[in-house]
Amino acid sequence: MQKPEIICHMVTSLDGRIVAERWPFSGPALVDLYESVAERLGSDGWIVGRRTMEDHLPVGEPQLAPVAGARIDRMMKPGGRSLGICFDRQGRLRPETGEIDGDHLVLVVSEQVSEAHVAQLSAQGVSVVFSGPHGDDISGALSRIAAGFGAKQLLLEGGGQINGAFLGANLIDQTSTLILPVLDGQRGIPVIYDHERETKPVSLELLSTEILDGGIVWLRHRVARN
Structure with missing residues (x-):
C-alpha cells in the first residue's frame, strides 16, 4: 500500500x-x-503526538489489555473534513467527540489497547487505526489511513x-x-x-x-x- x-x-x-x-x-x-x-x-490533514494533543484533549491512564488476534481498524466517514491524526500508543487520550478543531479525529494506537477503549472511541465518532503490537508500525498505519480516507498528503506538526x-x-x-x-x-x-x-x-x-x-x-x- x-x-x-x-x-x-x-x-x-x-x-x-x-x-x-x-x-x-x-x-x-x-x-x-x-x-x-x-x-x-x-x-x-495533520499529525501530532500524544503530548502535543494533551493541550487539547483530556488524558488518563493507559488502556491496555491482552488482546488475541489481529486488530481491525475502525474508520469513520470524515464528512468532507480534514483529518486530525494523533499517535496515542497506549490509549491515554479521552476525546468526547470525533472532532478536533473542526477536523475529523483519528487516533493511532498499538494493538495492546483494550477493545473496550476502542469501542468507546468508536461510539464517540473517533476513527481508530492500529500501528502494530507495540505501536511502532508508523508506515503501516499511514498506508491504511491513505487507503481508508484517500489522504494523499499530511502535515507532520508534532514535537x-x-x-x-x-x-x-x-x-x-x-x-x-x-x-x-x-x-x-x-x-x-x-x-x-x-x-x-x-x-x-x-x-x-x-x-x-x-x-x-x-x-x-x-x-x-x-x-x-x-
Whole structure:
C-alpha cells in the first residue's frame, strides 16, 4: 500500500528550538501566520503526538489489555473534513467527540489497547487505526489511513519525539520550516527532531525560500532519496 506524502511543517527559532511561548514573537499573530502557511501547502490533514494533543484533549491512564488476534481498524466517514491524526500508543487520550478543531479525529494506537477503549472511541465518532503490537508500525498505519480516507498528503506538526520517529523511519518526504529571527539558547528546550534511537543524517534539496512579515524565513526542502 502507498503511504501519503509527509511534510514536516514546523516553526522554530534560528537555533532549532520549538517552544514558541518563550519567544517575543509568540501569540495569536504567530499562530495565524503558521496556519496560513499550512493552508498554502494544501494537505488532507495533520499529525501530532500524544503530548502535543494533551493541550487539547483530556488524558488518563493507559488502556491496555491482552488482546488475541489481529486488530481491525475502525474508520469513520470524515464528512468532507480534514483529518486530525494523533499517535496515542497506549490509549491515554479521552476525546468526547470525533472532532478536533473542526477536523475529523483519528487516533493511532498499538494493538495492546483494550477493545473496550476502542469501542468507546468508536461510539464517540473517533476513527481508530492500529500501528502494530507495540505501536511502532508508523508506515503501516499511514498506508491504511491513505487507503481508508484517500489522504494523499499530511502535515507532520508534532514535537521532537514523533518528528524524530518519522525521520528515523524514513517517512518524511518534505520539510516546511518557518525560522523566526530569534535565538533561544536554553539547554533542554525541545528541538524539531529528537529521536531516542540511533539516526542516520539525511540530505535535503532546497525547493524554495520566502521572506515573510517580521523577517521570518520560510524554507521548503525535499528529502533526498538515494
